[in-house]
Amino acid sequence: MKLGVIGVGHLAGAVLKGLLNGGVAAGDVCLSPRGRGPEMAERFGFGLAEDNAALVEACDVVLLAVRPGDAAEVVRGLPWREGQVLMSACAGVRIERLAEASAPAEVVRVMPITASELGASPTIVYPMRPEVAPYLEAIGTPIPLESEEQFETATVSAAVYGWAQAMIRTGTEWGIANGLDPAAARQLMARTFVASGRIQGEQDAPMDDILASLCTPGGITEAGLRHIEAEGVPEAWAGACDLVLRKLRGQA
Template identity: 35%
Template sequence: MTGPRLGFLGVGEIARAMVEGIASGPRPYDRILLSPRGRDNVAALTARFPDLEVAGSNADVVAGSDVVVLAVRPENLAEAVAGVSFRPDQVLVSALAGVPIARLREVLGFEGDIVRSIPLPPVSERASVTVVYPDHPAGTTLFDLLGGTLVPADEEAFAVFGGVTATFTAFLDYVRTISAWTTERGVDPADAERFVRSAFAGLAPALRDLDRPLDRLVRDHETPGGFNEQLRQGWFDAAAQDRLRQELDALHERARGE
């Protein structure tokens, strides 16, 4: 054996992204074992990476793994682990949103090490920082491989990051709305979408430059009295920002499991 055995309980979209990222390069794991849940994703992954193994049941995943990734829907957790026996020497890495460690212990009856995580789709390309709590070698080994690890001070701070992840589709819908408006003004839909997608994707290098604070990025991308400033001040004014903060507060409470 060259490394620990990694198992996945649930193979939905996030688990699929994780497995793609892990399997597409050098791996620190002796084996990667998938549960039969998420049949289409399992079939696609094993077709691409034939050395992945598919267990007959969730119980078999746990029995054959040292590190177990919990990647089922929170409401399906109890069903997924029914009849499953965890060993005290295992490490559980939870990708369940809004389920605190205390609740996981209650449902699983597990007193070993549990690491919470917030993996995002770009882990499939090893290109996304993952928030984990608490700091644990099993978590850092896994997520450093997938783009990097960020460990907050406590589980309360972890929940703040959980709330942030709820903003992504709102951003995408913002981009979609701009593209739709462009089309409504007579532009060909394909041209509108091509331009708008390209324009927003072009912001990625600036966002990755951690030496440029976000308030500076705003200033760098607008001219006083220019078009960008007009839209930002006219639409995303103080009232709109307060509304966003209120929604984030509500999401934070939900991410805390309350």
């Protein structure tokens, strides 16, 4: 099976590195000749198509990672065929819109994040198909969803990924300002977020119970959480999620 990539930018670059690290052979991947395609092909040994039509002709699965507003027109008129899968990573672009432009190929929506490069992307997918599973497993953990409406809601996590990094930066800067070595502060804050995610993701106990177990009455965790709640941070966080979802649905 051969994978093609149309739209070789920052996100696709991270995915491509993750695929290599996850055992996908460079020779089994073909890149569009635009964007970072020539550079990535020369550097890592990926194939480089003459144009997008040649790429579609040569590949079984095609990852589309272009600007959402360009997605339908980029795939329109290409030589799609029965049995192909168009795997779209274009936020907010619904299957119906792409299916019309890429018939008779099947359309799957995915949303990887740049942690794909490390094999650490929790990648949402709808609908899951066997052809895309090996690629998603190479870059992290596939999270299949049951409807396109669920997919839109889950896509908000791609924004949360950035917000979490901003919080890590804030914590790091606070630590440095209070005397920590910059490298130690960065590693401490980053690894603390990783540890928090693993505890919640890998244990079966209710999320509230896990948090409660950390909040000793009168202790530092409880005191900090009370301050955060008093400042309206949880409500602001939920509001930001609402804003992003409206934007994905074209309502903002």
